Amino acid sequence: DTAVSQTPKYLVTQMGNDKSIKCEQNLGHDTMYWYKQDSKKFLKIMFSYNNKELIINETVPNRFSPKSPDKAHLNLHINSLELGDSAVYFCASRRISGSEREELFFGEGSRLTVL
Protein backbone atom coordinates (compact mmCIF):
# COMPACT_ATOMS: atom_id res chain seq x y z
CA ASP A 1 0.00 0.00 0.00
CA THR A 2 1.72 3.13 -1.26
CA ALA A 3 2.34 5.73 1.45
CA VAL A 4 2.41 8.79 -0.83
CA SER A 5 0.72 8.35 -4.18
CA GLN A 6 0.54 10.72 -7.10
CA THR A 7 -1.61 10.66 -10.22
CA PRO A 8 -1.06 10.76 -13.07
CA LYS A 9 2.45 9.37 -13.31
CA TYR A 10 2.83 10.76 -16.82
CA LEU A 11 1.10 13.76 -18.34
CA VAL A 12 1.60 15.13 -21.84
CA THR A 13 -0.27 18.30 -22.75
CA GLN A 14 -0.23 21.37 -24.96
CA MET A 15 0.99 24.84 -24.06
CA GLY A 16 -1.73 27.03 -22.63
CA ASN A 17 -3.72 24.18 -21.10
CA ASP A 18 -4.65 23.88 -17.43
CA LYS A 19 -3.80 20.65 -15.64
CA SER A 20 -3.79 19.13 -12.17
CA ILE A 21 -1.69 16.55 -10.39
CA LYS A 22 -3.19 14.79 -7.41
CA CYS A 23 -1.41 13.64 -4.29
CA GLU A 24 -2.63 11.53 -1.41
CA GLN A 25 -0.82 10.29 1.68
CA ASN A 26 -2.07 7.59 4.02
CA LEU A 27 0.54 8.14 6.73
CA GLY A 28 -1.48 10.51 8.89
CA HIS A 29 1.06 13.26 8.30
CA ASP A 30 0.15 16.87 8.92
CA THR A 31 2.42 18.61 6.42
CA MET A 32 2.61 18.12 2.67
CA TYR A 33 4.91 19.49 -0.01
CA TRP A 34 5.36 19.85 -3.72
CA TYR A 35 8.82 19.73 -5.28
CA LYS A 36 9.88 20.25 -8.88
CA GLN A 37 12.82 18.43 -10.44
CA ASP A 38 13.79 20.24 -13.61
CA SER A 39 15.96 19.20 -16.53
CA LYS A 40 19.09 20.01 -14.54
CA LYS A 41 17.89 17.55 -11.90
CA PHE A 42 17.66 20.13 -9.13
CA LEU A 43 14.98 19.26 -6.57
CA LYS A 44 13.32 22.58 -5.82
CA ILE A 45 10.68 23.13 -3.18
CA MET A 46 7.53 24.80 -4.44
CA PHE A 47 5.08 24.70 -1.54
CA SER A 48 4.87 23.61 2.05
CA TYR A 49 1.36 23.21 3.48
CA ASN A 50 -0.27 22.08 6.68
CA ASN A 51 -3.69 22.82 8.05
CA LYS A 52 -2.43 26.06 9.48
CA GLU A 53 -0.33 27.70 6.86
CA LEU A 54 0.80 27.66 3.29
CA ILE A 55 4.39 28.59 2.58
CA ILE A 56 5.14 29.43 -1.00
CA ASN A 57 8.58 29.56 -2.55
CA GLU A 58 8.64 33.08 -3.96
CA THR A 59 10.17 31.89 -7.22
CA VAL A 60 7.08 29.84 -8.09
CA PRO A 61 4.82 31.57 -10.66
CA ASN A 62 1.28 32.26 -9.50
CA ARG A 63 0.06 29.99 -12.30
CA PHE A 64 0.82 27.21 -9.83
CA SER A 65 -1.56 26.75 -6.93
CA PRO A 66 -1.87 24.02 -4.31
CA LYS A 67 -5.31 22.89 -3.23
CA SER A 68 -5.88 20.81 -0.12
CA PRO A 69 -9.40 19.37 0.29
CA ASP A 70 -8.30 17.63 3.49
CA LYS A 71 -5.18 16.71 5.46
CA ALA A 72 -4.47 13.64 3.35
CA HIS A 73 -4.51 15.41 -0.02
CA LEU A 74 -2.55 18.20 -1.64
CA ASN A 75 -3.26 18.69 -5.33
CA LEU A 76 -1.24 20.88 -7.66
CA HIS A 77 -3.07 23.01 -10.21
CA ILE A 78 -1.19 24.61 -13.07
CA ASN A 79 -2.80 27.21 -15.32
CA SER A 80 -1.66 28.32 -18.75
CA LEU A 81 1.06 25.71 -19.05
CA GLU A 82 4.39 26.78 -20.55
CA LEU A 83 7.20 24.78 -22.10
CA GLY A 84 9.39 25.49 -19.06
CA ASP A 85 6.89 23.75 -16.81
CA SER A 86 8.05 20.42 -18.20
CA ALA A 87 9.58 18.60 -15.25
CA VAL A 88 9.02 15.83 -12.75
CA TYR A 89 6.85 16.95 -9.85
CA PHE A 90 7.18 15.19 -6.52
CA CYS A 91 4.71 15.26 -3.69
CA ALA A 92 5.96 14.61 -0.16
CA SER A 93 4.65 14.53 3.37
CA ARG A 94 5.95 14.46 6.91
CA ARG A 95 4.84 14.80 10.52
CA ILE A 96 5.91 17.91 12.40
CA SER A 97 5.07 17.92 16.09
CA GLY A 98 6.48 20.87 18.00
CA SER A 99 10.23 20.68 17.64
CA GLU A 100 10.13 17.07 16.45
CA ARG A 101 10.46 16.56 12.72
CA GLU A 102 10.32 13.28 10.91
CA GLU A 103 11.79 12.67 7.50
CA LEU A 104 9.92 13.43 4.29
CA PHE A 105 8.24 10.62 2.44
CA PHE A 106 8.13 11.19 -1.30
CA GLY A 107 5.76 9.99 -3.96
CA GLU A 108 7.08 8.39 -7.13
CA GLY A 109 6.81 11.58 -9.13
CA SER A 110 4.64 12.84 -11.99
CA ARG A 111 6.42 13.59 -15.25
CA LEU A 112 4.81 16.54 -16.99
CA THR A 113 5.66 17.23 -20.63
CA VAL A 114 4.39 20.41 -22.23
CA LEU A 115 4.44 20.47 -26.04
Next chain:
Amino acid sequence: DQQVKQNSPSLSVQEGRISILNCDYTNSMFDYFLWYKKYPAEGPTFLISISSIKDKNEDGRFTVFLNKSAKHLSLHIVPSQPGDSAVYFCGGDAGNMLTFGGGTRLMVKP
Protein backbone atom coordinates in the same frame (compact mmCIF):
# COMPACT_ATOMS: atom_id res chain seq x y z
CA ASP B 1 20.27 31.71 -4.48
CA GLN B 2 21.25 28.15 -3.70
CA GLN B 3 21.12 27.58 0.01
CA VAL B 4 22.39 24.02 -0.32
CA LYS B 5 25.17 23.12 -2.72
CA GLN B 6 26.56 19.79 -3.78
CA ASN B 7 29.53 20.80 -5.87
CA SER B 8 30.36 17.35 -7.23
CA PRO B 9 27.73 16.31 -9.77
CA SER B 10 29.16 12.81 -9.93
CA LEU B 11 31.46 10.45 -8.09
CA SER B 12 32.83 7.06 -9.09
CA VAL B 13 34.28 4.60 -6.58
CA GLN B 14 35.30 0.98 -6.52
CA GLU B 15 33.19 -1.56 -4.68
CA GLY B 16 34.42 -2.01 -1.12
CA ARG B 17 35.99 1.43 -0.92
CA ILE B 18 34.72 4.50 0.88
CA SER B 19 32.38 6.95 -0.83
CA ILE B 20 32.42 10.52 0.47
CA LEU B 21 29.70 12.89 -0.69
CA ASN B 22 29.97 16.54 0.28
CA CYS B 23 27.44 19.27 0.88
CA ASP B 24 27.74 22.96 1.75
CA TYR B 25 25.01 25.27 2.97
CA THR B 26 24.56 28.98 3.54
CA ASN B 27 21.36 29.22 5.59
CA SER B 28 22.20 29.56 9.29
CA MET B 29 18.59 28.77 10.14
CA PHE B 30 18.99 25.13 9.13
CA ASP B 31 18.82 23.07 12.29
CA TYR B 32 18.38 19.63 10.79
CA PHE B 33 19.99 17.96 7.79
CA LEU B 34 18.91 14.95 5.80
CA TRP B 35 20.35 12.79 3.05
CA TYR B 36 18.13 11.17 0.48
CA LYS B 37 18.88 8.56 -2.14
CA LYS B 38 17.15 8.46 -5.50
CA TYR B 39 16.99 5.74 -8.12
CA PRO B 40 15.81 6.51 -11.67
CA ALA B 41 12.03 6.78 -12.08
CA GLU B 42 11.49 6.60 -8.33
CA GLY B 43 10.91 9.15 -5.62
CA PRO B 44 13.74 10.04 -3.24
CA THR B 45 13.98 7.85 -0.14
CA PHE B 46 15.30 8.87 3.24
CA LEU B 47 18.78 7.67 4.14
CA ILE B 48 20.09 9.39 7.26
CA SER B 49 19.74 12.65 9.16
CA ILE B 50 21.60 14.76 11.68
CA SER B 51 20.53 17.46 14.08
CA SER B 52 22.55 20.65 14.17
CA ILE B 53 23.43 19.97 17.81
CA LYS B 54 25.41 16.91 16.79
CA ASP B 55 28.52 16.50 14.69
CA LYS B 56 28.14 12.87 13.73
CA ASN B 57 25.41 10.32 13.17
CA GLU B 58 25.99 6.75 12.16
CA ASP B 59 23.64 4.12 10.77
CA GLY B 60 25.24 0.92 9.57
CA ARG B 61 27.44 1.66 6.57
CA PHE B 62 26.32 5.29 6.47
CA THR B 63 27.77 8.11 8.56
CA VAL B 64 26.98 11.79 8.28
CA PHE B 65 29.38 14.40 9.63
CA LEU B 66 28.41 18.00 10.31
CA ASN B 67 30.83 20.90 10.64
CA LYS B 68 28.67 23.86 11.62
CA SER B 69 31.47 26.42 11.66
CA ALA B 70 32.30 25.55 8.05
CA LYS B 71 28.63 25.05 7.12
CA HIS B 72 29.62 21.73 5.64
CA LEU B 73 28.38 18.20 5.90
CA SER B 74 29.46 14.95 4.35
CA LEU B 75 28.06 11.48 3.91
CA HIS B 76 30.41 8.53 4.19
CA ILE B 77 29.48 5.12 2.85
CA VAL B 78 31.74 2.28 3.93
CA PRO B 79 32.07 -0.17 2.30
CA SER B 80 30.46 0.99 -0.92
CA GLN B 81 28.31 -1.53 -2.77
CA PRO B 82 27.05 -1.55 -6.38
CA GLY B 83 23.49 -1.17 -5.04
CA ASP B 84 24.51 2.20 -3.61
CA SER B 85 24.72 3.58 -7.14
CA ALA B 86 22.12 6.34 -7.18
CA VAL B 87 21.74 10.11 -6.92
CA TYR B 88 22.19 11.46 -3.40
CA PHE B 89 20.52 14.67 -2.28
CA CYS B 90 21.56 16.66 0.74
CA GLY B 91 18.82 18.71 2.41
CA GLY B 92 18.73 21.49 4.99
CA ASP B 93 15.66 21.93 7.17
CA ALA B 94 14.54 25.26 8.63
CA GLY B 95 11.20 24.38 10.20
CA ASN B 96 8.63 23.79 7.51
CA MET B 97 10.87 24.09 4.48
CA LEU B 98 13.33 21.41 3.45
CA THR B 99 15.74 22.68 0.79
CA PHE B 100 17.83 20.30 -1.28
CA GLY B 101 21.10 20.57 -3.16
CA GLY B 102 21.48 19.62 -6.80
CA GLY B 103 22.43 16.03 -6.04
CA THR B 104 25.53 13.90 -6.60
CA ARG B 105 25.40 10.83 -8.80
CA LEU B 106 27.35 8.02 -7.17
CA MET B 107 28.55 5.12 -9.29
CA VAL B 108 29.99 2.13 -7.48
CA LYS B 109 31.90 -0.15 -9.81
CA PRO B 110 32.06 -3.89 -9.12
